Amino acid sequence: MSDTNDAAPVTAPIATGPRRRVPFWDNARFACIVLVVLGHATQRLTYDSDAALGLYLVVYAFHMPAFAIISGYFSKSAPPSRRQMARVLTDIIVPYVIFEGLWAVTTWLVEGQMNPNLTKPSWTLWFLLALGIFRLVLPYLALLRWPLAWTIVISIGAGYLPNLDNTFSLARTLGLLPFFALGWWLRDRDVVDRLRLLRRPWWAVVAAVAAFAVAGAVAWFGIDLWRAVDLRTWLFYDESYADLGGTQWWAGGVRLALMGIALVLSAAFFVLVPRRGQWWTHFGQYTMYVYLLHSFVLYPFRESGVLRGLEPAWVWLPIMIVASVLIALGLATRRVRRLFRPLVEPRPGWLFADPTLAGREGRRSDPTGSRRPREEERMPRHPDPLQNG
Numbered sequence: 001m002s003d004t005n006d007a008a009p010v011t012a013p014i015a016t017g018p019r020r021r022v023p024f025w026d027n028a029r030f031a032c033i034v035l036v037v038l039g040h041a042t043q044r045l046t047y048d049s050d051a052a053l054g055l056y057l058v059v060y061a062f063h064m065p066a067f068a069i070i071s072g073y074f075s076k077s078a079p080p081s082r083r084q085m086a087r088v089l090t091d092i093i094v095p096y097v098i099f100e101g102l103w104a105v106t107t108w109l110v111e112g113q114m115n116p117n118l119t120k121p122s123w124t125l126w127f128l129l130a131l132g133i134f135r136l137v138l139p140y141l142a143l144l145r146w147p148l149a150w151t152i153v154i155s156i157g158a159g160y161l162p163n164l165d166n167t168f169s170l171a172r173t174l175g176l177l178p179f180f181a182l183g184w185w186l187r188d189r190d191v192v193d194r195l196r197l198l199r200r201p202w203w204a205v206v207a208a209v210a211a212f213a214v215a216g217a218v219a220w221f222g223i224d225l226w227r228a229v230d231l232r233t234w235l236f237y238d239e240s241y242a243d244l245g246g247t248q249w250w251a252g253g254v255r256l257a258l259m260g261i262a263l264v265l266s267a268a269f270f271v272l273v274p275r276r277g278q279w280w281t282h283f284g285q286y287t288m289y290v291y292l293l294h295s296f297v298l299y300p301f302r303e304s305g306v307l308r309g310l311e312p313a314w315v316w317l318p319i320m321i322v323a324s325v326l327i328a329l330g331l332a333t334r335r336v337r338r339l340f341r342p343l344v345e346p347r348p349g350w351l352f353a354d355p356t357l358a359g360r361e362g363r364r365s366d367p368t369g370s371r372r373p374r375e376e377e378r379m380p381r382h383p384d385p386l387q388n389g
Contacts, residue, residue: 023277024198026284028070030328031273033287035063037294038324040124044307045320046232051313052320054219057226060235061215061258062265064127065179069266071131072183073192077142080135086357092132094346099125099292102343106296110303119167124295126169126238133173134180141181148185151178155259156252159241166238175237178259179266200271208268215265234258283332289344290331297327 039059045052080088096118103122108114121129141147158164158174165171186192219226226232233244234254241251301307310316330336337344349355 022198023281024273024275025070025074026281027275027278028066028270028273028284029287030280030284030332031269032063032067032070033284033290034325034328035059036067036124036291037298037328038321039063040295040298040302041320041324041327042317044302045310045313045317048309048311049313049317050220050223052317053227053232054216054223055317057219057232057235058212058215058265060232062262062269065176065259065262066266066269067127068130068134068176068179069183069186071134072138072180072185073187075135075138075180075184075187077138077184077188079139082354083357086352088132088135089351090347090358091345092128092135094348094351095288095292095344096121096125096128096132098343098346099128102296106299110299121166121169124291126166126172127291129169130173130176133169134177137177138181138184142184142188148178148181151181152256152259154178155237156255159246159252159255162240162242164240171240172236172238175255179262182263198275200275204271208271211264211268215261280329283329286332286337289337289340290328292344293331293336293340294327297331 039056042052042056046056100116100118100122103125104114104116141151144150155175155178158171164174192198229245233239234246235258237255241247241254244251246254347358349358352358
């Protein structure tokens with residue numbers, strides 16, 4: 001679950017003609033958000049199904065690191081302008097407050113209790129705060145020598161601090177910071193274009209498929225061990241090592257290994273993402289709608305217990321996979337966007353001394369870095385410049 005500010009549009013330079021939107025990045029965004037929905041949709045199945053847990057572990061091993069890489073790739077480290085600073089409020093803080101309020105009302109209606117606490121993000125809202133913090137610290141990270149190395153040290157070191165928890169999403173933010181910084185570094189150093197990483201030879205596809213095959217095999221054949229050590233909690237990056245049972249001094253090595261796995265699987269994921277525009281490509285411009293709204297769709301099913309004890313798993317797991325794709329597609333449609341735009345993309349001009357800082361209708365961006373010229377305009381079906389994609 002990206003330059004979210006007034007940075008350059010999500011495009012890549014082409015040798016001739018005007019700058020055009022590269023479908024690959026929207027494809028990657030939408031594929032990532034489908035994985036987010038899938039992870040949340042299958043979570044209850046993991047208690048009763050080894051297959052569901054294996055799939056869950058593979059997805060959680062890389063999907064949020066991949067999202068962070070995309071977000072970092074479209075972020076700028078230059079000192080922010082006034083409009084860019086305002087967008088931290090309009091794109092992140094205001095939606096966060098709105099949806100925290102909605103979750104407080106939801107839990108009151110369903111569970112009969114309300115305990116609003118803006119310092120403890122509800123369910124998926126942690127990533128909004130993480131994106132805000134990423135954007136605030138990036139200009140300072142860019143000043144350092146070896147910024148990527150420092151973020152790795154910060155991520156591993158954060159796990160040794162027992163008082164670092166999900167308050168303001170700090171534990172997860174620091175844990176995933178290296179992936180966001182990596183995305184920024186790839187763009188800042190022009191690595192993707194210089195090394196032509198968006199062109200994929202056949203052997204890269206084979207290697208990517210092999211990487212996921214190995215990950216799936218390890219998840220499946222080691223399922224009893226992963227249940228015993230509760231591996232999935234390590235993949236959340238939101239607790240100290242001691243809380244996870246890793247009291248040894250070398251517990252940070254576990255996180256380092258998981259980060260390495262996340263990097264390999266993220267690279268394999270990006271290799272397999274289609275390069276050319278698909279019929280669903282334009283939905284990648286609206287991932288924040290899916291991210292913020294899908295939890296309300298899944299909440300009744302997760303909390304009612306209907307997802308527990310479903311047998312046989314080989315029937316229900318594919319059903320949940322298809323349902324996750326349909327939920328993501330449905331929440332990104334134009335009608336849903338128009339209905340929930342005031343909540344997901346508020347433009348509170350009254351909040352600013354200069355109301356124009358709230359942004360202009362028709363020039364929107366979301367915190368995952370998708371900048372859109374017009375809401376009404378679908379992404380044009382330009383030929384993909386990556387001829388060998």
